[in-house]
Amino acid sequence: MTHTEREATLLEICTRALALVDTSIYQGEAFATHSNSVSAELEKGKIKSSQSGFESGIGIRIFKDGSMGYAHASLERVEFAVKQAISASRAGRPDKDFKSLPPAERYPIVSGTWDNTIASLDVSTVAQLAIDVAEASRIDKRIDIVNSGASVGQWSDAIANTFGVSGTDSGTQAALDVDVIAHKGENSGNGFEYAASRRFDFDVDSVGSAAGEMALRSMNPQPVQSGKMPVVLDPLAVGSIIAAAVTVSAEDAQRDRSFLTGKIGEHIAVSEFTIVDDGLLSGGLETSPFDAEGVPSQRTPLVERGVLRSYLYDSYTANKEGTLSTGNASRGDFRQPPSISPTNLVIASGAEANVIEDVGHGIYIRATGDRPNPSTGEFSGMVYAGYAIEDGELEHALKQTNIGIDVLDLLQQIEGISREVKTYFSLTTPTVRIRDVSVASSG
């Protein structure tokens, strides 16, 4: 079955499900999906396992007077899922803020989301990719242990609702990860790199060698002198700290749970800072013609030249405020009802060729596992991987180092943005320098 035939079958199943819904009482939505994937995992340079999976299912969302019931099932049990969702919607409480599921609209055409090469890959090729990236990371004899993985997948989706929404989409994705440990005597360092794409277009050598270089650079960690200093955020850290802070769901804003509540139109960042949620980005991991409730995808500036422009809306939060959905309903899989989340995020590049050269004494943060507190906007976190900067050069790796800053201060203290951008999963961003952050280090 080709993916277009598959889409037609899935849409037909959705239509059949909605025919079971009494539209004089209920509003209904059906989402059907079919996916398959192949992956391989390498341990210490040798294959450990390979996996393949086919998954299909349907998720039914029913509203009665705004009370939402949801149920999912395999494609053979559509009627059962509809009954379960109806009875769940009848048990809940009415919600006067719920107006309607979205109406039918024309969908934009998106590009770069399907690759025939991925769709035809077998497990042996995928396993070889994991082996190749592991080999590519061995750039030095201190590189000791390499674990890696590769996966490819394709899916087709269909969505329909009782207001005439009807859409189908298919996509492909491939991903690669490598984790490296370098050793010399008692010293060790860890490096990692990931890549993900809608196409089978990896530069395996650069992915592997980036992980190898990071492992070497991470050996011999030392503390830095604590105090206030410039901090440079690697694209990965920009994602955890800045992008996480400024992508606020309208649900959190409406419930007054975000530090950015009520700040639309305000200058929250320096005027060089712009971030856009772009559901139409060519080849973006989260690109699709429509979102999880069938609203057309769009490009939404969130912060434009320092000014907060928008939160992320689904149809419910948009209706509640009398505005339009930004197409940010999303779902992990058919087991869950949609919830609000970003699509592809793009932070505008800056002018600097080298954001660290003017730093006399500071730190470079490659990664942190921490996130800003979404209700206060305060960030305090551990540097998971990072390096000291001395006289414009990256020096030793950091040991046991924490940073703390209020995100609203951080956004006003952005003083350098790189010209070069990097894409990590669904975020495309430059490297960013912050003027003055408190850094505590010990050990």
Next chain:
Amino acid sequence: MQELSEKRDDVEEALSAARERGAQFADIRLESSDGTSISAKDGITKINSSNELGAGIRAFLEGAWGFAYTTEVDHRGLTDCAERAVSLAKAVYERAEKFSIEVPAFEDTVKTAVQRLPTQVSIADKLGYVLRQEREAKEADKRVSSTEIGYTDIVLHKIIANSEGTYVDETVVRSIARAMVFAKEGALRQSGYKAKGDSKGFELFLDGADIGRTAGTQAISLLDAKPAPSGQFDAVLDPSLSGVFAHEAFGHASEADAIISGTSILAGKLTQKIGSEAVTIVDDPTLPSYGYMGYDDEGIQTRRKVLLERGILQTYLTDIETGSRLGLGTNGSARAQRYDAPPIVRMSNTFFEPGDYAFDELLEGFSGIYFIGWQYGYTTPTTGMFTFKSREAYAVEHGELRDHLRDAALSAMTLEILHKINAITRTLSFDPGTCGKGGQMTPNTTGGAYMRVSDVVVGGI
């Protein structure tokens, strides 16, 4: 609920098909589940009814595993899936590290004993509980600005069988509720959290104890808390934080797959003294807590494992593969999120054994930071550097609680801090949670008592 018990012939034929196609070993997990999730956010309810039926099949060949899954669980679907798993193993086994596996076989039927099976409790009763927690949270104080109550139950029926003769039929029941409450005063916003979960049915929620008010009270109390200072301090951890410590900073490093892949700080340290006399850490899936399982997802009967005893590393958490490769045997630590994911080495109910201090004795003369409640935490596995963030904290001077603090983070190196634990109280308590590893989420419990530690890095803002 789908009837799995009649599928024994289909299961055994799929395993035979895998053997005939060339697998040295094959196993199958056939799962059927019924669950309900309810959320109430500021009065708006969402009810999600969940039903799953599927099977995951693994095939082993000379050191390589193939894994495939299916939702078609009739005779043909299972056999096709078994054959796919074998083809996957065959496609890659020549590039694998060669080893053999030892598989103990079990045959048993076990069921979680519950008083109120969730599938026999009406949605109205479950919703009633959720709305009551919401009301309690709102009534905690006028400054409560937003509430979010979640409830989830599941009745999970599994058949785990393998080509060595294992045939385990287990039904597990789990229930959990969580309250997240936000408070606002002026421009200040804070949140509070409380969860309650166990391998129990709806009776768990009938004891009158509430989570909504507890979370609400915490959110309110944090409104006048100050940011935590940063620097080096002595610390007291409450049971929820010492539990997370046992799980995050130590437990993950004791997982044998990390030992084999060279990513654990505990590699090569069996029988060595790596912590103080005060420290004993246990993983016990047999406790009837949220992380309970009678058999693991490879069909191995579970047991209590003392990982660290009075500071000496006793064993790792192992599954069939890692137990075989390390010569330790499996101790029943394999878990999978669902039928569509392969089992990997995981924790269950992980905790510090209590000590013999009273709480007052712990604080006597103590100056430093007293951490309460857990927000999140993570570890750098290869170095053992970890951090976790508490919900609240107090600055303590000479045994007296002073400033109330918010968002205090604690960081340390596992192999250093285990030596610095110098006192643990007598009172053990547990918290339910969800642990993520390799993209798979599992229900877990973490536990401990109050614990005093010297010289950790505290990060604030």
